[in-house]
Amino acid sequence: MSKPIRASAMPPDIDRLKQANAIMRLANEALARNDVVALIALGFSHQHIGELKKKGGFRSSAMEQNTRMITRLRKEGGAYAQ
Template identity: 60%
Template sequence: MTDVTAGSVWQVDIAQLKLANATMRLANQALASDDDAVLSALGFSLAHIRELRRKGGFRSSSIAQNTRTINSLQIKEPAHAH
């Protein structure tokens, strides 16, 4: 794998984690306002929506872990981009 490819992989990983965080936050907001239409538009099945309700949504610790991973990758990524 070349350095350019490695840098691209880091960027894809970072983008996927940021998207996951945004989706989890939107899902939690939709759960709080009992908006199944938004949850469905986000791609959640009815079974997953029921599970999210039962569990109280996505845990803030999951979002925080993604944020820590994003920060770590952003620190490591420039070193691999050269």
Template identity: 65%
Template sequence: MSNPVRSTPVLADIIRLEQANAMMRSANLALARDDVATLFALGFSVQHVRELKKKGGFRSSSMAQNIRMITHLRKIGDSYAQ
């Protein structure tokens, strides 16, 4: 039997949030190395790179909030599967 969650927008939201967290972690690593080329490769504009440098990167609380939402969405997905 296939997992019904796979056909719902819930899975797409989970994937989007996981990708966002991966991008934020990559950006923070690039900022720590002062690797502007990687930031540009990740799709950040010059203005956004300046802003990230000024703020010290993405806040860990933003990534934690995404993780909480992923956990919540997985619980929703599990309820669909039952």
């Protein structure tokens, strides 16, 4: 049986997922421009940049999964807040 998520613990999780999505979008845009400087500024190592180039960037499914998790956490937060 899983433990309920505390409402006070959710905002950092939601914020973390939102930040991850934003970084993935920015990284994909930088990859499309071949802007290595921007990728380094986002915190990616040269090795990770090479891997992202090979894969074609972050998959939209990863961002969609984060968005679904944000929605789930918000719904669960509303249930626990009542």
